[in-house]
Amino acid sequence: MNNNTFYETLGRLFSRTRTRKTAELISSAGMSMGAEAFLGFLLTIDALITILLFIIFSSIPLLRNEILKLSAFLIPSLTASSLLVPALLTFIISVCLTSLLVFLLSYTVLIMLAEERKKQVESVLPDFLLLASSNVRAGMAIDSALWHAAKPEFGLLSREVENVSRQAFAGTPFPKALDMLSMRFDSKALRRSISLIKQGIASGGEMAQILERTAEDSRAMQILAKEIYASLLMYVIFIVFAAAIGTPFLFAVSTKLISILEGVFASMPVISSAAGAGFIHPVSPSISSSEFYLFTLASATITAVFASLIIGAIQYGSKKQGIKYIPLILGASIAIFLLISALLDAYVSV
Known part of the structure; x- marks a missing residue:
């Protein structure tokens, strides 16, 4: 209880x-779990991982040297006389990386869970509505009809x-x-069905016919999507x-080509400007193979x-469904x- 109160206090930020x-997600x-408690928990995890990452960046010589180079590039005048800039830059990098990792991963998991629940519900929704319609025709009220239609074979929707x-x-x-x-699922089909049921109750419409037509429309939409x-x-x-x-094949070939050109230009003799006047001089690549490797990643x-999101939009009609393919x-x-x-x-050498 104390932990929840602490997380809720942080979540109010x-x-x-x-x-x-x-909360909707x-x-x-x-x-x-409450939204404020969830956000406060993520913020706590973010702070702990940030401190750990800051210690790692500060203790590993290779990473520390790279940060010093970056500091010298950004603010050369201050870096030469103070260690405050590298430390501050290390902290900023740690915060950015950790926040991106924690919140992006958490929201990705929530989105995938919501999409999986949506898929389960929409697959059984037409049969559920047809059964509820039969119960209404048998003389049940709409609330009792929905209650008795919640059979175990409908799984999550029944619960x-x-x-x-x-x-x-x-x-x-x-x-x-x-x-x-409707708030328990991010499903347009379910929200539309519930909206029609509420309108039918308010207007005194024929509920059995409304449920049947809604089930037929939902099934037709599923067939059309397929x-x-x-x-x-x-x-x-x-x-x-x-x-x-x-894409990776072309990048691998390009990386090898840059590596070969680096070796060729490294072994070429230096030509003076006077000796090479009037001739075209070949120029070495402006980027190194290691820099191009980082660009490739x-x-x-x-x-x-982007390919995964496009596949999700094509296959399921929702970009969120493509996250699992990343x-x-x-x-x-x-x-x-x-x-x-x-x-x-x-097989290829200079």
Whole structure:
């Protein structure tokens, strides 16, 4: 209890808009933790990892020297006479890296959990609505019809409907209980179904017919989504090939070419300006192979992220569904790059 109070106090440092959006995401992910406590917990983890990362950067000579070089590049006049700038720069780098890692990873996990729950619910929603419609035709009220339609085969949706029905039977107004159900999932299909049910209750409409039509529309949308994905399958294959195979292959060849040119220009004799007057002089590459290697890693990461998001949008209609493909495409891209680089080093030499 004390820990929750401490985390909630830290969580109040965030804006109300951020807290409200986090609460919606936590609810969609199926977690019961409060938004302020969750944000405070992330902030505590962020601070601890930042301190650890700062110690690591300060204690490893290689990293410390790189930070000193960066400090000398940014503020040469202060770095020469003070150690404050490197220490401050190390702290800023630690905070940025840790915050990016902790919050991005946490929100990614929440989004993936919410999307998985959404997928489970939308897959059984048409059958659930049809069963509820049959219960209404049998003479049940809408709240009892939904309660008796919550069969075990509907899994997660049945458990959430049972919780909402208990709250309705305990005195919570039924429309408000339905709103609580819609907040538990980030599903447009479920929200639309609940909105139609509430409108039918308010207007005294034929609930059985409303439920049947909603179930038919939901099933038609699922069939249409599958047809769209089948028609765009070739685009998915092309994107995967380009991101996981084509891009790292070209980067590996380019890295080897730069390495060869570095060796060639290093072995060339120096030509004086007088002796070489009037002739075209070849110029060594402006970047080194090690610098291009870092560029390759950054570019491969960005390509994998955008390729995964595009695949998620094509396959499921939601970019969030593509997050789970990022590790696979990025891992394949790096593996292909290292494999091609090793083969070129083995069979191609200056």
